Amino acid sequence: MRSLNLRSMASFITREHTLEINNIRSLFIAEHEKHLGLHPAWNFKATRKIVIANYWFREVLTHFGVIMAVAVLFTLPQCNSWITLFASILFAGLPALVSFTAFIYFPSFFWSFLPKLEVVSGEQEKLANQAEETTKCKRTQYQAPTLIIIHYVNSKITNTPLLPANDQSAALLNKLYGSDKDKLKQNLSRLYKLSSLSAKERAEMLKGVENARGFFKDTGNAGVSKILDELEMKLRQ
Template sequence: MTSLKMQQLKSFFTFDSPVNYYNIYKQFSQTHNQQRRLYANWPPEATRHQLINEYWNNTIWHYLLLIGISVVSVFPFSGDPTAFLFSTVLLSIVLYLFLHYTVYRRVFSREFMPKLETAIATYEDRERSQLEKCKQDQLSNRALVLLYYVFDKTSKANYLAPSDKCADLLHKLYGVSPKGIKNELDLIYKKDKRAKLESRHIVEVSKSFEEAYKVLETMQFEDGIKCLKSLEQQFPRP
């Protein structure tokens, strides 16, 4: 632990830590996730501004560290305190201007900002990948309607019908468009709709049935499986 802290101090002293890509990505990820827990719509751009502000804060601390070490090292050998104070103030101003224009600004534009933009792009790509994976893991809209059909029939509720009212109900349950649900209900209840299915759509319907079967088999819902098979027989086979 002590060795790690010394390494971190060394990296900060040489100004490597603030522009280390791993540190930038980690800081962006942690900061962004913390803010997202507080504000659901917190954008990456806002976190970007926070990290830029943090960079300039780090330059101040880095500068103060250098001044502090210099003062502590030279003070025991100083003679006149007034002259030493004047020299320290003058040197501090000159040193800050030198560091600001030759180190901090150059590192900011050439290293920190490109790495920050890369970190943001990487973070957003990973978020998109996770979202796509979640979408792939979700049941299709058709499979959801098939399952509701099964539960409606096996419970003898017999509420479901190819109507706008039912489409609106399933829209509220599943959060998908009523129009899309209405199309799926038409497909289930209207023979002429099933007869017009193209080969590509027949394959898609078959996959939706497979999705629904997996859920019912996991539930060990035998009556539901029988009900779904009875419905599947009314569809053209791929």
């Protein structure tokens, strides 16, 4: 227990918690999410400034304040009056603050805290950009019913058998289209049971037919209209 207390005290004095990159990351994410919820236009640059302000106005002041409080507790029994105590705090505290700032707070900020903050900021910005790109891809990518119907048409054109509705086929189509395996498998199975589809499933497949029609038209392959018309007729029966 004593060893643990000494370790905690040493950690506080050396400010390991403040300078630990995982703690900086957690603080950055928490502050960014909090302010983003309040201001939709909030950005990472603003969060970076908040975290820097937290370093100086919370971490540094708390650290120095605790040290001064401990010093006052040791000095208190030796002071005969509050004026003496105040004078001691003033004349000892100001030089101590300057010394701590010059030799501890500034060096640790520029050589440790700030570089780690830059790493965290860049890391979070990169993750946000990747998420945004993924969202854009999902918006522009055809849904599974359309992809399956495109596969169906290509099978008809090339006179090759339609893939069976199983996990292996879904994995293969996933490599080709990048869509969800389960949805690909589900929509592939619909082609084998057109007559028993629900109204919702028929609507999704019919929308897929229209999207596929536009796709083949854009690629200059309008000759597949007959295949799509036949499929549409089966779906409407």
